[in-house]
Amino acid sequence: MRTWSVVSQKGGSGKTTLVLHLAIAAASEGAAVSVVDLDPQRSAERWSELREERVKNDDLVVVHGTATGLAGMLKAARDNGTTLALIDTPPAVDKSMIYAAAAADVVIVPTRSSVMDQFSLRETLDYLKQIRALTKTVVVLNAASTDKAARADTEHLAGDEFGVGVLSVALADHVDLAASLRTGRGVTEAAPKRKAAKAVQDIYAELCAFERKLARARRLSA
C-alpha cells in the first residue's frame, strides 16, 4: 500500500480539494483508494456522505480518525486491500501533521503563491525538516496565478532553502473543482474534458513519478 499525506499549516491552501480530486483520479486509474481524514472539521468525511447519496456502487472509502489512531487505520486499510491511502490533515503544525508525515511515502504540501502563503510555507517546511520528512516532500502550487514571479518565489523558497521541489504542474484557479465536488464527484468524473481535470491527472502522474523515484533511490542506497 502506498501512503500519501497532504499537509500545510495554512488554512484554505487546498488540502482537502487536492485529496478528494486525487483520490478519484487515482481510483479511475485502478487504485483501491482509502482517504483518512484527520481534520476535526471533517470536511472530507462529510463530503463522502454527499458522494454516497449521489454516486452508487462506489469503491471510494473515506474515514475520519485521530493522529494516535492513524497507524491502526492504515493497517486496517492495507488488510482490506487498499493500494493508495490519502491522508488529509488540519491546517496546523501539530500531532496530526507529525503522524501523517511519518506514515507517508510522499508528503504533499499544497500552497497558494501570495507572500502570506510563502510565510506559511516556510513554517510548514521548517517543521517537516525538524521531523526529517523533507526528502519525501513535494510542493504543489494551488490556485496558481499566471504570475511567473510568484512561482519563482515559491520555487526559490522550497528549493534553495529546503531542497524541496515544486511540481511542474500547478492547479490553477478552477471553478470546476468546487462545482464537481458539489455534485459528489471529482472533476475527472464530472468534467473530464475541462482543464482542471487534465491538471488533476497530470498532478497525479507527477506524484506517482516522484514516488517511484524515491523508491528507486531507497533501493539503491539499501
Ligand SMILES: Nc1ncnc2c1ncn2[C@@H]1O[C@H](COP(=O)(O)OP(=O)(O)OP(=O)(O)O)[C@@H](O)[C@H]1O
Ligand atoms: N485550485 C482551486 N481553484 C478554485 N478554488 C479552489 C482551489 N483550491 C481550493 N479552492 C477552494 O478554496 C477553498 C479552500 O479549499 P480546501 O478546503 O481544499 O482547503 P484546505 O487546505 O483543505 O482548508 P482547511 O485548512 O480549512 O482544511 C474551498 O472553497 C475550495 O473550493
Ligand SMILES: [Mg+2]
Ligand atoms: Mg481541509
